[in-house]
Amino acid sequence: MKAAFKMNVTIKTAKLFLQGEEEATVTVYKSYRSLLYFIISTYVNQKEDCDDVYQNVFMKILSKRDEVKDPSSLHSYLCAMAKNEAIDYAKKSSREQSNDSLEEICVESQTTQLDYFLPYDLSKEEKKIIGYRLTFGLSWQEVSELVGIPVATAKYRYVQAIKKIKGVYKNEKD
Secondary structure: OOOOOOOOOHHHHHHHHHHOOHHHHHHHHHHEEEEEEEHHHOOOOOOOHHHHHHHHHHHHHHHOHHHOHHHHHHHHHHHHHHHHHHHHHHHHHHHHHHHOOOHHHHHOOOOOOOOOOOOOOOOOOHHHHHHHHHHOOOOHHHHHHHOOOOHHHHHHHHHHHHHHHHHHHHHHHH
C-alpha cells in the first residue's frame, strides 16, 4: 500500500537537488516533509522542536550535498539524517532538562498521530513499524534501520501487530 501523498522524488530531481538546483530543492523539501517529520516526531514530542530539527536536517543536507555521490541514495540519507538529528536533539534536551535516560525520554515523547488511530494495546515500536511500512511505504530494510532492529524481527512484529489490529476490530464487530 503506497502513501496517499508524494513522498519520493525522481532520480532526476534528486540529481538536480544534489547539484544545487533551486526548484529541485523546493521539490525535495516539500516531498520529504511528512516522512521526515514523522521520523523526527518519534523522538521529539514538541511541534516547535520537531520544526527546528526538520530545519536542521535540511540545512545540514544543503551544506553536505557533495557527500551524497549517488542520487538514488538521497532517500536513505535523508531518513538517516532525520533520525540522527532527532536523537541528538533528544540527548541535548535530556541533558538540559534532567538526568533521565534518553530511552525514557524517547518512550515518553513517542506520541504520534497513529496513537489516535491504532489500538492502544500496540507498543510504540509496533506503531512505528506500521507507520513506516503502511503510511510511508518504506522498504523492510529502511524500517529496520529506523527502528533499530533486524529485518526479520521487523517483519515478525509487523505481522503480530496486524493480528492484534484484526482482533480488536473483529471484537468490535461482534
